[in-house]
Each structure stands twice: as structure tokens, then as C-alpha cells.
Amino acid sequence: MAEPLRILFLSAEVAPFAKTGGLGDVGGSLPKALHALGFDVRVVMPAYRKIEAGYPGVQSMPLRLDVPTGSGVVHAGAFEGKLPGSEVPVYFIAQNNLFNRENIYGYGDDSYRFAFFSRAAFALTESINWRPDVLHAHDWHSAPAIVWLSTAGQANPRYHGVGSVFTIHNLAHQGLSSWNIFDYLQLYTHSLKEEAYGEVNFMARGIYHANIINTVSPTYAREIMTPDGGARLDGLLRHRQGDLHGILNGLDYDEWNPATDPRLPAHFDLDDLENRAEARRALQATVGLPQIPDVPILALISRLDWQKGLELMGHTLHMLMNSYSGPAQFVVLGSGAAEYENMFAQLAAYHRDKMTAYIGYHAGLAPLIYAGSDMFLMPSRFEPCGLGQMIAMRYGSVPIVRATGGLADTVHDGYTGFSFHDFSVGALWDAIQRATFIYNVDRPNWRRIQANGMSADFSWQRSAQGYAQLYEWAQAQQRYRG
């Protein structure tokens, strides 16, 4: 049997070890699906505080990495573990000064932290004597690995012929730095048109230097090649369109399964929806909403970020909570920008008997909201893929989404959910009215839409095959270049 292809998989977030959003979900689930296809995939991420503090199943490795940088050799350690429920190895780069901090991101030296992480990942593969065939890097945080591989890395024959795939999860975060970062990484390159004088843009660099690029839905792949959706990188993306693909994310079906999810008070599936009513009651009890059986419960779980279209929610909630479309309850779970946190907190204080706002990140509460709500809102301004709507469908909460990016690819209006096009309160409200109307007066139709969503296939199986194809193309490009 041929040796399995070796994939070096770098991500700043890998659930359950570190997650702020969907990047973490993908980092924790795609490698398992790739492993199932027969790849020797190994995940590398930074050892954040949670790991340094001691994480069950994660051990310190007896090695010391001497990572060369423009500021001299920097020492690092490493931990190792496995993705839960799998044999996929995860290595953690341990550097106390850089990663043992309260949060994952948000520091002035982030570009150095992730440049170091990217460089150290190669040092780790050398010290465990494992040579990757393909580097698969995600978002700007691991883009320095793509740049290093295609420049300085080529001085070492070990890295000849190693293909690279760069996955864009979110073009809004580009990782800007100053040119000094290339001295730190000890590499030489020219500047890109997308970079102002003396500036480095790691997102642009990943797109420029990778063999193959992809993003997380076919529609977002098209959108980012337009001036409206390209966040100033659309020209570069059009330049590389022959190598740019869109592959829809999948869900980790081990984690997101309403029939087995240990975080739920009652289990259910399509053939046994009775128990879903229990999840609904538990949700109302947990978040302190009156136990009214037939009122639609609308929900929103999200990073509270500009991307998510929350401007549309203020006025909409005013109408919803004043029963303009009939009685309704609303629950929101999210954290992020203060303006949105305050908006939801204030509205919740005003509509105490109908609405609850959980401001914060609460991994344990999210499943109960997906399982206990009737409708799930995602009015995103843009959405590369979106996992929330897929989890909601699987858990029987019908999504109401703006038809953009991955939301357009996964939610089919009137069939698996409700969608609207214009970025406006009017369009969102129209969709909510259509949904609540069917919920209130045509329950069999509602059940049909709910059932369609619950039985849709959002597993990784098909999408993982897509990545297998990208790896093959990345390798072919390397062979062709000789």
C-alpha cells in the first residue's frame, strides 16, 4: 500500500482546545475527516494558557525547539495530544512569553506571535522527523508558514516539492504588520501591490504564495473576487482565480448530534421530535423565560461583530418584542463589540418577560439554544460559510438568514429555512413575518421545513474529498515547477 500523504495542518484555533468561532470548529473537525480518508494529518497550534495550565490528555513533549529568528534563536517547548475521539495528533507550540496569555488574539505583537508559531511548526516537524507532503494553513495567522515555505524554506532540500494550500475563513482579518516581520522570519521577498510602503499583509501573502487557495463556500469564493466583497484583495484574488476554490464547511457530527449530545437535557431526532419539546422547556427555564408552549422562540448565537449584520437587529427586536408579528420570545448568546453587547443588554432589560441576553461565551449553553429554539437568526452582512445555521438546522431550529456567502449555499428559502437578500430591516422583517406566519397558522408546513433541515447532510464527508483534491493539485503544481 502506498504511504499516506502527510498533511501539516496549521490553525490558530482548534476546538475543543481553543475556539472563538467557526475557525475553531473547522480546526477540530476537518482533520478527523481527512484522517478517515487515509491522510496522515497532523495538527499544530499554539499552546495557549488553557494548555499550559494542564489539559486532560495533553502531555509535555521531551524536546526543545531552537527556532531561528532575526532576533536570534528563540527556544520553545511542545505539548502533544489527540483530537478527542480520534487518532489525529495535535502538537502545541509552547512559548510562555508569546502564548501563555489570557486571550488568543488582540495583542499588539500578534503578527510576531503567529509568525513565530508558523516558523516553529516547521522546527517541530524536523525534531519529530516527519516531513510533510502538503502544508495546509488557515487564515492570516498561519499564512507566514506559506510565505516562509515558498521563500527561505527552499534553502533546505527537505522542503523541496512540499505543496501548499491556503484556506481563507474570513477576509476581513488580514494580519497587517511592518516589513520588520520579514527580518524576524529571515526571508527575502518583494512587496505586493496590495501592501502600502513598508507594510506586510499576511492574508494577501497567503493568497499570493500558496499553490492552491480556497475559501469555505462556493458563493463566498465568487463574492471575494468582486470589489464589494474583496476587502481590497479582489484584484489579487482574480489574478489567482484559476487556483481559487470554494469548499463548504461540514459539521463535526460526533459533537453536533441532537440524538447523543450530552449537553442536552433530552435527546431527539427526526423520528422522535417529542423530546424536543423538553429541550424547549429546559431552555425557557434556564434563560428565565415564561413557560409558554406555543410561542415561537427566536434565537441568535454569534460573535458580536460588524460582519454579523447586528445593526438590523435593534429595530427588528423592537417590532418582534412588541408582538407586531404575534407573540414571540427571543434569546441571544454572544460577546464582542461593546455597542452590540449594550444594545442587546438594554433591549433585554426592557423586555424582561420575553427576551434574555447572555453576554459572554458559553459553550455549554449554545447546544440548548440550538435545540430549544424554533428559529435561528443570521442576518450577516457577509458570511464566508457560517456554521451556526447548519447546527441550528440539525437541531431543528429553522434558520432565517441573509442570502450571502455560505448562508446562500446552505439555506433554501421555503424549503430548509427562510432567506432574504437586501441588507435592510425591511427585508429581515419580511422574512421573520413569513416564518412566524407559517409557524402560527400552518404547522404541518412548518414541520416539513424543520424536517428538511434536520435531514440535510452537513457532514464533512463530501467536503473532505474536496480538500483531498486540492492537496493533489498543490502537489501537482510543485512537481510541475520541479
Ligand code: ADP
Ligand atoms: P464565525 O466563525 O464567524 O464566528 P460560524 O457560524 O462559522 O461564525 O461559527 C460560530 C461558532 O461559534 C458556532 O459553533 C457557534 O455556536 C459558536 N459561538 C459563537 N458565539 C458563541 C458564544 N457566545 N457562546 C458559545 N458559542 C458561540
Ligand code: GLC
Ligand atoms: C469564519 C467565518 C465563518 C466560517 C468560519 C469557519 O470565522 O466568519 O463564516 O464559518 O470562519 O470557516
